[in-house]
Amino acid sequence: MKASQFFISTLKEAPADAEVVSHRLMMRAGMIKKLGTGIYTYMPMGLRVIRKVEAIVREEMNRAGAVELTMPVVQPSEYWEESGRFQAYGPELLRIKDRHDRSFVIQPTSEEIVTDIARQEIRSYKQLPKNFYQIQTKFRDERRPRFGLMRGREFIMKDAYSFDRDLDSAKGSYKVMADAYRRIFDRFGLRYRAVAADSGAIGGDVSQEFQVIAATGEDAIVYCPDSDYAANMEKAEALAPTGPRPAAAKPMTRTPTPGKATCEDVAELLEVPLSTTVKSLVLATDLLDEAGEVKGAEVWLLLVRGDHDMNEIKVSKVPGLDKGFRFATTAEIEDHFGCKPGYLGPLNLKQPVRIVADREVAVMADWICGANEVDFHITGVNWGRDLPEPDAVADLRNVVAGDPSPDGKGVLAIERGIEVGHVFVLGTKYSKPMNATFLDEAGKPQFLEMGCYGIGITRLPAAAIEQNNDERGIIWPDAIAPFTVVVCPIGMDRSAEVKTAAEALYGQLLAAGVDVMLDDRGERPGAMFADWELIGVPHRVVISDRGLKEGQLEYQHRRDTAATKVSAAGIAEFIAGKLAAA
């Protein structure tokens, strides 16, 4: 491509609403253009990146035996009513009425439609397994769209859906997809981790997120540097401490802590480590009568160490809370604790509550908690001596760096990631309500076992930039750069030699199948280099009169701090070597 035949539009400054570096750089590099909140035009420079992402995804999906189709963007809502998602989805689902007042949605994903296709098309076990995918425009009416393509409302997603005869086979299809995803993300040239994610009702190891590592990522991901273990924060297990509970050493003491309603404040006041404090979370579960009416509520007190964070997914798996729970009301709290939040604890209760201690809290001695009395805490509390053992002990908290790895092979580390892919066994979540069955060998109808597999096609470039940028701009991996090589002739309009050499090199690289850009705009060197450094083309060749006199060109990788002189005669071979090495 020649610059004169393309569209290049760079900006010195990013708009004020661009908060993260990928958003700022995509705007400045002229890759996207905002049309409305969370709605962007993919400009020619950005579209090239997206098309390269799509091509790699398509190639690997095909290789993995998935078959491409395209489902409609506008979908009749009756299918969504069948699955129950029309009601369940909430305001993120964009709903429309057509001219005849019939109801439609704009697809955020396509489980319903693909399940409808499967229930019509798949009749026999002989047709299984089957995997359909599409790369198609989606819409989610996000409450807070932000960060450019990172969390837009309209976006492009690759969504694949597998159909299997049973859960074992579905797990096989899942593995094929997870393997394909590894190949895809390897080819993108990004640092990423496949992390175990919560798999909900299915259980087992059948949900993984693919996270591009970036300090600015929204997700915390947990991994073990000494093993393969990796999980997202929701999923990563905090093992039970292995040592025994220390013996009680201090007396239980009612201690004034005026105005100190948080563990941090209490620890500071009492000059003790935060890890000696215990924080309380009060939940409630409704008790129903035989007619399904609420006849009362049970109140729960969950305890984690003051320096730990409660993990809501783990809480939702505690027996008794796994059918649903809510935060306790102020009235319920005062009824049971005789105190308002900030000074709550498991002692001096007005009415009994169910106490669940985090594994770590269960082995603490001489700990500190609220006294159920405003401006007072209790120090030197000990299980068994001062209060009964907890009703239950469970993993309730987020892991922290240094926790032992659940696979027993070292300690955990934590880094930030951006979720760009997700593979998931769905089970019969859609096939049951939509009655999508096949006939097994015995001629008996069975529900199709499904899996779903997404890649955020338009989020991927943003994630790549969050991982690969510097003060001058973007640094694309070769595989998804808008152009792999840029040829920058200096004074092309003045020097016939430069023009001839530039056109020759351009032709040579094109013929070799290199995605090369010839900047024939006639910009001055400074502006030209700044543009391409901002846009982030990984390989640059500069052609100048001075260099040509010595028979030399200048090569610089976007990550290099200085240029390398290369003989004009050997440049094509030199570039080929660089591209092969990338």
Next chain:
Amino acid sequence: MKASQFFISTLKEAPADAEVVSHRLMMRAGMIKKLGTGIYTYMPMGLRVIRKVEAIVREEMNRAGAVELTMPVVQPSEYWEESGRFQAYGPELLRIKDRHDRSFVIQPTSEEIVTDIARQEIRSYKQLPKNFYQIQTKFRDERRPRFGLMRGREFIMKDAYSFDRDLDSAKGSYKVMADAYRRIFDRFGLRYRAVAADSGAIGGDVSQEFQVIAATGEDAIVYCPDSDYAANMEKAEALAPTGPRPAAAKPMTRTPTPGKATCEDVAELLEVPLSTTVKSLVLATDLLDEAGEVKGAEVWLLLVRGDHDMNEIKVSKVPGLDKGFRFATTAEIEDHFGCKPGYLGPLNLKQPVRIVADREVAVMADWICGANEVDFHITGVNWGRDLPEPDAVADLRNVVAGDPSPDGKGVLAIERGIEVGHVFVLGTKYSKPMNATFLDEAGKPQFLEMGCYGIGITRLPAAAIEQNNDERGIIWPDAIAPFTVVVCPIGMDRSAEVKTAAEALYGQLLAAGVDVMLDDRGERPGAMFADWELIGVPHRVVISDRGLKEGQLEYQHRRDTAATKVSAAGIAEFIAGKLAAA
């Protein structure tokens, strides 16, 4: 591709609502699947065709210097209010509210958005001309979606938009696009015509439709077999007759025609050719006072020969009617003609009307028209003798086969077509209301001159089928066939020789870059052949044990009535020759 890794789903019968052959065959061949009225999933087999159409369009658009981008499907309606189309578009425009009750539309085209991009990005004449295009999902809430992909609601369209400094330059960009369109349609391998279309306010030769010739087409297209002349029916000019008006030969006679209110009935009753009758159309234009209020109306009588059809586009260009007109009310007709419709004519008027005669009517003698009296016509009417010459003479009618070609090079013929492309100079229709300007050499802002260029990507396969089918199914041109060659092994599961030969040929063709399908499903020959004839793959090779014993395979083109024996050794070369010839 091997059939076992693909998805093939053919039907014996098409659903009852599939009225046209392309719809029936696309459903039966498993190319599309209906999700709702006018909304279809592109199934794997159909998507392959669409992708091939897209690839050819993209290649030629790029070659013509257009730059690809992708504009959002969901567009804030404020842009549409700026252009005035939000109000003007009517119910075909699908309107949405988001969670914050802000108004959006789903793009039917993207003039507004691309004009917004241009007004931000194009600052100087130095950046012109520019042409942006996208291949993207569109939605039109058609009143009567039908014929499958032919007139769907959701569809894929390639839409390009050019920006130029002046109308001359815009006509240059238009010509570049029209030439690219010819290359595109040539490559599709379809019989088509580029026909002149009405260019509205711009005037001149700056609008063409690309029509795929098919007997089932919705549009009548006019061409001259002896020259390049081609136009759509709206545009094709009916030349003025060259001979003089014959002299009056009959007396004017009030003739009873009881109950005969149409020219056809009158001609039959009087036993005269229909071409001796004249039919009347009564229109009205409102007269406005200085404040723009309607103060009265002028009534017009338009006359065309009884065997001719009135052309509304031509009527709208008659001086005096070119600012807008309406049908006259019954009251206006009775006030001026003293009679109800069915027996109207230019004689015996109660009040004067403006009379416009078609060019053909203006040279008629001894003609027949209504008497302005129920159940009576007048025969033997002659201009000049019985009534004054008409106030105006104009081309008011549709041409008919045999009319002289406007280029003077023969006579016109008429055939049916399906519009699959349109190129059009827009002028400043969008740039003016949206204030999209650039600075000229003098630093003065000028409105951008625009053009727009569409191709119905998903309509094209339907049009191709309407043109190319037989009782067994579709017959694809090579360029857009879902697969170019299908290898059908007979008894692949029983015969190792057949299996080996089939796999070898498949590998050989793949390596030669042929888009080949190996049907390894193990179907019986009859069912297998029927499937591929229905699907319409143009080239078929059959491999059987019997043939292999003689060292031969069977080749058959989808249009051939019988197979040709080809030596197994020479088959790849034979196929290459067939593909090169296609």
